[in-house]
Amino acid sequence: MTILDGNIVTVAMPAIQNDLGLSPAGLAWVVNAYLIPFGGLLLLSGRLGDLIGRKRMFTAGLGVFTLASLLCGIAVTPGVLIAARALQGIGGAMTTAVVLGMLVALFPEGGERAKAIAVFSAVGAAGGALGTFLGGALTSALSWHWIFLINLPIGVLSLIAAWRVLARDPGAGLGKGADYLGAALVTAALMLGVYTLVQAADHGWASVRTLGLGALSLALLGAFAFRQTRTAEPLVRLRIFRSRTLTGANLVQILMIAGMYAFQYIGALYLQQVLGYESLTTGLGFLPAPLVIGALMLGLSTRLTSRFGPRTVLRAGLVAIVAGLVLFGRAPVQGSYAVDVLPAILLLAVGFGIAMPALTGLAMSDARPEDAGLASGLFNTTQVVGGAFGLAALTSLAAGHTAGLTATGTATAPALNSGYQLAFTVGALAVALGLVLAVALLRDATQRSAG
Structure with a gap:
């Protein structure tokens, strides 16, 4: 639910913009107002989870997130929507910060932990990719308000399940400080x-x-x-960055997620504003992505990682992502879904579906037991930071390029398409840089032992 809400607004953006009268820069804040407190408060939330207990932090975050979703759903002005999105980000940080740490504690063994991380990654990735489809379906069938109101029953049911299922942990006490x-x-x-x-x-x-x-x-x-x-x-014990694997994995993730936002955000705008797709059609167009990602993460990605090692699998995934973004960057004004869009979506989904579990495993592989919570909080933070900075940079580049073309008399559709092509190209370059860092910095466990 928390990851989904980072992306569910992408297809609904034109409807939100028309309804609330947002500028292109203001529209980007509907996403960034969520991502910034989400990423900025993950480390503090993780520390507070250690102090007051992870179950308490998780359930409190669910409550905040669910209330904020209600406020988003009834918002009728840009200020209220953006403020409620920021409150959603706070709730998302409170819940997400403690999840991976609990997962590592529950599954200390390598094989079981790898399977658990694959399922965890699949849920998060499928939520992110599925957000585009749900956003289109709900906006088309009802209105954009329902992309947030749908969280109310999910949040309530999650709260009930959390109180009944999760084991209570008292925490170290607030006296320890944060x-x-x-x-x-x-x-x-x-x-x-x-x-x-x-x-x-x-x-x-x-x-x-x-x-x-x-x-x-x-x-x-x-x-x-x-x-x-x-x-x-x-909040961060800086000695943790002595691990080249941990540092490299987080740097790679920032660049990979930044590039993937070109696919999720700019890709949705291309389908709607250049090809003229409706919200529902756009959502259906993106539906293959969560299906492929979920299938890979729940099965094939774990077997590939076990056989070839996480570094090799990660590199293959990054290559596929770069290829997908390059294809998207060549999509013309009169593009065809079957020729110009679907192949790129499939490449991106396959690449992300095998890369993300491998990258998660590498990021946690060098963490000491006492640093597991910090390592997971840091990895979650760089994921959100990569999304926020990637979205801001790519939308700004696209908007600036489009504005320059329209000022010289270029028609709207070609100007928009050229701006989007620039964003896709820059996204591909970011992921390519991530691939270079993966080759240079990341080694599998056997290689680290040998070294």
Whole structure:
């Protein structure tokens, strides 16, 4: 549910824009207002989960998320919708931060843990990909408000199940402390960084404003890192980055997820605003992705990883993602779904379906038992950060390129398509860079032992 809501709005974007009168930059905030607090608060939420108990944190997050979904569903102004989306992000961080840590504790053995991580990855990936289909179906059949209201019964049932099924854990107690200032610094850095990217198309990528805000964002991030070396209870113990595998896996994930947002967000806009698809048709067009991803993650990906090793499987998946984005970047104004869209979707789904479980396993493989919660929180954080920064950069590049073409007299559809092609190309380059890092930094367990 939490991952799904990061993507369910993509197909509903034109309807939300027309109904609430949002600008293209404002429209991106309907997604980013969710992703920023989600990514910025994951580390603090994970620490608080250790202090008050993971079950309490999980259920409290579900409650916040469900209430925020109601507020999103009844929103009639842009301000209310964006504020409610931010509240959803807070609830999503509270629940997601503790899940992978609980999973690692429940399945300490390698084989069982690999299967559990595959199922966990399948649920998250299918939720993300399925969001596009559900967004189209609900928007077409009812209205865009229902893409949020559908969370109410799911949230209530999840709360009931969590209270009855999850074992109670008392936690270490709030007296142990948490780094609230560090959480504020990293969240502010992320928010300012995304804002800078979103506004770059209007003010220029090399403008004093863009460069100044970007420098301030980096300064806040540096202050957060410095804070972690001085506080008694840091959100991130910086020694964890001594693991080349963990660091490399998180860097690869940022680039991979950034590129995948070109597929999920820009791809939906291409189908609707260039090819003229309705919301439901767009959702149906994306339906093969969650089906392929779910099937791979629940079966083939685990067997491939066991036979060839996670690094080899990850590299193959990244190659498929790059190829899919390159194909999308060649899609013409008068494109055909069967020729220009479906092959790209299948390549992207296959690539992500085998890459994500392998990458998750690599990210957790070097973590000490006492660092398992931190490693999982960090991996979840970089996933959301990659999505937020990727979406901001790609939409800003596309909007700026389109605006430049329309200013010179280019028709709307070709101008939009050219902007989207640029976004797909940049997304492919980001994932290609991730592939280079995967080759250079990541090694399988047997290779690390040999070294």
